[in-house]
Amino acid sequence: MSNPERDTRQIIVDTAERFFRDIGYQKTTVADIAKSLRMSPANVYRFFDSKKSINEAVLERYKREQEEAIATIAAEDRSAAERLRDILATSYRLNAARFAGHARMQEMVCAAMEESWDAIIAHIERFDVVLRRVVADGIARGEFRPMEPAHATGCIRTAMIRFMHPLLITQCECIPGPNADEMIAFVLSALEARPQGR
Known part of the structure; x- marks a missing residue:
């Protein structure tokens, strides 16, 4: 059974991993991750502080x-x-x-x-x-x-x-x-x- 909150966390982690691999941890921002997912940074911060x-x-x-x-x-x-x-x-x-x-x-x-x-x-x-x-x-x-x-x-x-x-x-x-x-x-x-x- 799908868990929307767990699925969203997983998508954020998948996206972050791609950014970390492609441009590096230091250059990646939460805003980059949010923009890629078409969500606001505030929404990402709901799942990760x-x-x-x-x-x-x-x-x-x-x-x-x-x-x-x-x-x-x-x-x-x-x-x-x-x-x-x-x-x-x-x-x-x-x-x-x-x-x-x-x-x-x-x-x-x-x-x-x-x-x-x-x-x-x-x-x-x-x-x-x-x-x-x-x-x-x-x-x-x-x-x-x-x-x-x-x-x-x-x-x-x-x-x-x-x-x-x-x-x-x-x-x-x-x-x-x-x-x-x-x-x-x-x-x-x-x-x-x-x-x-x-």
Whole structure:
């Protein structure tokens, strides 16, 4: 069943995303978005109290897409190592497709980091919950060596940051180093349970 208010919010977010991608976050105004939709700025402000809140809604869509994808992988009936590998590879693929080489989309992320840090932290925490569950499962199954899952999760995220952070994906491309698949293999090797006596 259609919900007119939700549909209007969605149309505003779709339009804002297009403007952010085409001309950039800083150059986009609420008036631009309203004019494109043939509505008044005041009408846009009925749904979003600021351009910052529109930006948060655009990024929330991206974050939800990523979080749903990794949660689906985490719930699969496969080894923890396979699931962890696919979670990290999927996160990299989604972020690279959305942000790598897209300076205007990176500008939107920069604005969010300055204006909406709490929303960014909340996303990182939800991401960590999924990783921690898979790591803990791998430890319980004997696939991964004994360790504190929360500590391991923080180490994994830090090791993968150049492949996860929307800004670093592009900025680090010219720096020599492993590619995403090589880094994921390194992370999995660090977690792997070692036979007794080694």
